[in-house]
Amino acid sequence: MKTELDFIQPASQEQFEYSYKAEITNVYPLTGMEKLYQIQLVDRKEREDFTFRPGQFVMLELPGIGEAPFSITSSPVRHGDIELCIRAVGNLTRFLDRVARGTRVGISGPFGTHFPVEKMEGEDILLIGGGLGIAPLRSPILTVLENRSRYDQVDIIYGARRPSELLFGYEYAMWRQFDVGLDIIVDQAEEGWQGPVGLITELLKERIAKGHADRHRERTSAIVCGPPVMFRFVCDLLISAGIPVEKIFVSLERRMHCGRGKCCRCNIGSTYTCLDGPVFDYWSVLNLNEAV
Numbered sequence: 001m002k003t004e005l006d007f008i009q010p011a012s013q014e015q016f017e018y019s020y021k022a023e024i025t026n027v028y029p030l031t032g033m034e035k036l037y038q039i040q041l042v043d044r045k046e047r048e049d050f051t052f053r054p055g056q057f058v059m060l061e062l063p064g065i066g067e068a069p070f071s072i073t074s075s076p077v078r079h080g081d082i083e084l085c086i087r088a089v090g091n092l093t094r095f096l097d098r099v100a101r102g103t104r105v106g107i108s109g110p111f112g113t114h115f116p117v118e119k120m121e122g123e124d125i126l127l128i129g130g131g132l133g134i135a136p137l138r139s140p141i142l143t144v145l146e147n148r149s150r151y152d153q154v155d156i157i158y159g160a161r162r163p164s165e166l167l168f169g170y171e172y173a174m175w176r177q178f179d180v181g182l183d184i185i186v187d188q189a190e191e192g193w194q195g196p197v198g199l200i201t202e203l204l205k206e207r208i209a210k211g212h213a214d215r216h217r218e219r220t221s222a223i224v225c226g227p228p229v230m231f232r233f234v235c236d237l238l239i240s241a242g243i244p245v246e247k248i249f250v251s252l253e254r255r256m257h258c259g260r261g262k263c264c265r266c267n268i269g270s271t272y273t274c275l276d277g278p279v280f281d282y283w284s285v286l287n288l289n290e291a292v
């Protein structure tokens, strides 16, 4: 008997319009809710030509089911061999949660603004992520690590509700090998957890006090990705520590649907987060009512 999954096999896909035909080459469970999807553009030339910048997103289409925006979590050096870290929350993502490697999907993009990591060269960088925010943050993290000698002090601060919800735990040891400060905190401990428990802002206060001398703050940039509730507290702390507001970058993942400025679901006034964002400097965010 056919299941709904049969309807997304390659033969049924030609009728759907999308920019690139792609295939899910691997699926790795990360936690109970999130999986890492390795996706390859099928055409070799398209794969090699595909470029993006850290912080940009793609629209992933499951033919017959729908499409949704997802941040590219891999490094741009991998071109059209992209990785997406996806939480199963609703119609499309729960469907995706059940597909196997070899499934054909449509990929459009890349879309949106990016984190200007090249402009941060020569500076200290703080990369701060909360929860699923590590998905968009991992791309600038990997880019900075690949070009580690171009940056001064690099600190990554990541927090999740529980240890079992921490994403990409298998990579932390590798990240630390690149002479970066990596601090992890959870809201609630679980058995076996020996790290700090509390809010991400507590770690950030310590890190700012310890690692960043006053003379460095003017030349520190910060990238913040996480739930909206986190932005205000984290960014206020960064500003009060002397980090210039225009050097703080956030990714606003509002209720975006079409990703192309057509459906008017993600706009804040005349600003469309899909076209003008999702990455904004915090100065711009402060001038957008209701953004955080």
Ligand SMILES: Cc1cc2nc3c(=O)[nH]c(=O)nc-3n(C[C@H](O)[C@H](O)[C@H](O)COP(=O)(O)OP(=O)(O)OC[C@H]3O[C@@H](n4cnc5c(N)ncnc54)[C@H](O)[C@@H]3O)c2cc1C
Binding pocket: 057, 066, 068, 069, 070, 071, 072, 084, 085, 086, 087, 088, 089, 090, 091, 092, 093, 094, 132, 135, 136, 252, 253, 254, 255, 256, 278
């Ligand atoms: C620029 C951008 C980048 C994103 N990157 C990622 C990513 O890397 N990984 C990831 O797992 N998710 C990411 N998301 C969120 C992702 O697009 C939604 O989870 C997805 O659209 C849900 O689709 P669905 O059909 O499964 O859920 P639906 O059936 O549409 O909805 C299920 C539930 O999720 C809520 N929801 C739906 N869409 C959104 C949204 N855009 N924001 C907040 N809540 C929503 C609904 O209110 C509902 O409660 C990103 C969103 C944006 C705008």
